[in-house]
Amino acid sequence: MAMRIPLCLPSVGAKEERAVVAALRSGWVAPAGPQLDEFESRLATVTGRTHAVAVSSGTAALHLALLAQGIGRGDRVAVSTLTFAATVNALHYIGAEPVFIDCDEAGLMEVEALEAACVDSLATRRPIRAVMPVDLYGRPADYPRIGQIAAANGAVVISDAAESLGASLGGAPAGSFGEVAALSFNGNKIITTSSGGAVLCSDPETAERVRYLSTQARQPVVHYEHTEVGYNYRLSNLLAALGLAQLERLEEILAIKRSHYRAYDEALTGVRGMRVLDAADGNCWMSVLIVGTESGTDAWSLSDSLLRRGVETRPVFKPMHLQPVHKGCDRRYITGRAEELFRTGLALPSSTDLPPEDRSQVVAEIAALIDEAVGV
Template sequence: MEPDLSGNEKTYLIDAIDSGWISSKGKYVDQFEKEFAAFHEVDYALAVSNGTVALHLGLVSLGIGKGDEVIVPNLTFASSVNAIIHAGATPVLAEVDAETYNIDCNKLDQYISSKTKAIMPVHLYGNPCDMDEICTIANKHGLLIIEDNAEGLGSTYKKKIAGSFGDVSTFSFYGNKTITTGEGGAILFKNQKTFEYAKVLRDHGMSPDRRYWHEHIGFNYRLTNMQAAIGCAQLEHIQDILQKKSSIVKRYVDGLAPIGSIKFQKTEAGSLSSNWLFTPLFKNVSTNDLSQYLHKHGVETRPAFYPISTMPVYSDFKKGGYDVSESVSKSGLSLPSFPTLKNSEVDLIIAAIKKFYD
């Protein structure tokens, strides 16, 4: 998946290098944080070194740790679960919805116990979760919300941007994400005190008023000025990136819909997906065979995520059956959807899939 580097990335990067501030000091870190917060219409943003540490720092800054449980969807990238474990808490794997691939809100109550501290909705492949229902359940039980928006930058839920619902919300800027800083991440905060605490923890727990005096046992989770410079340039054309990806997905859907055994990820009414990855469900065929067939025709694909519950290293965190997440994983296959993909290339991929089915 190729990032779209069609703006001022080189100009800003060279400026950051010429300034002499190449590490975590420099104007672009502050600029990126302010612009990122403004894009989401929130007050507090913190740039960090990647999306996984964003989750970890967000959890720790909220006081989540040993003895706490965090509900997380069973179908997600492992970093969602790993961050909970590294924070000292226990992940509780929740089943997903067959249509949206997101956490099944109708089953959430069964995972809540006296130890539950938070819910971590994941906007899988950029598709927004049912945040109204998640917020209702969280409020009912006094739970925090850690919104994992690594894949959903630019998505909207009922005209409100994804990443603006959680007590903390986290993002990834890895090379294949909607915007990239190479490696990088960010956290948005609702509460100023939580933000300020996280900011101190991000920089070794060092006092902001007394240099080299450490008030907390912290981390080195900082983003460099050079990475932030690239992020600022990427933000300048994020709407163009989102529009291109939306157009690509629409072309795929229009072309593949006549094949009745292909299902598409459903988006909640009134919501818009960022379309980070286009991942249909290919029924009645082997996705491994389809992937190999497309590879022979020069088309790169990737499998859907494995359910966390199927991997032995996470066996202690199972809570019942996960038929839906296993079914989605088995039949899901992500097709190329990077914003520089040409219409003619999409059409060739569609034609190859039709030929495979024929």
């Protein structure tokens, strides 16, 4: 059956078209220009930082964030196991060793497991140099406690805020936590630049280091001269123009995403063992359904049935410690919660432009399939 209700499409229209065309006609098409400068300035303001460096992807942002904090080959980094592969791929780019930390019931880094990992690492004289929490599906991790644990053990905090632009924790915006944070503007994120990301920090030296590395580590001389390896990671001015137009719509987009979450939560939580993953003060980028045993089915079977009815869903991220590429990894700080969420969780259609009637149809299809499963 043709896909009638997709999972999460970008919301772009006439406003974004005008912005990109204006940048194109200005002649600023390279990774430099007024739109890029303004995009970075506004990002810093929105996230409570003094500096933002826009780059080609969220993965590039994570890579540069690690390098700027001096993390390198052989360094051990505590990282959320429940995440997209890019978080851990960035560690492998620099030869660092991931130490996988399981999650709590909300899917966020479990602070008790993190603390145990840090204490054990000090005892074995192989300290954890950095902690990389992930703001899963747009909800910030417990940064106050994570920050305390990291500081007590001599580690820096690098926030993977790829999914959480517009969220908050204790009144502070997502992206403001840790020594440095990374955003993503991939096509399905809260705002998009087609492909893109940003490194956020409040230290001018860190910002300058990130900017330098992202532009091939070119020395400030007339001729091309390089004293170290750099990367072609800067965001183009054209894509920054798209990002600016999207950023102007951020509050509108957030309101719609949160309305999706409230509608799903009110309609589905408590129905035959189901619940919608608590979003707290997150941005509700994706609404996630947890399918309990009382439903008479399982998440993957429900997903297959919904797909046959033209509704796209997606399982919660497969934990990194289960990925074949990480076979043989240390599992001492794995409790089983991430595996449970992978087994029971489904991301529901959450496009910004999802019509309310389509959202109601998703709920109706789920209800009908659950009734069928329990023989009602």
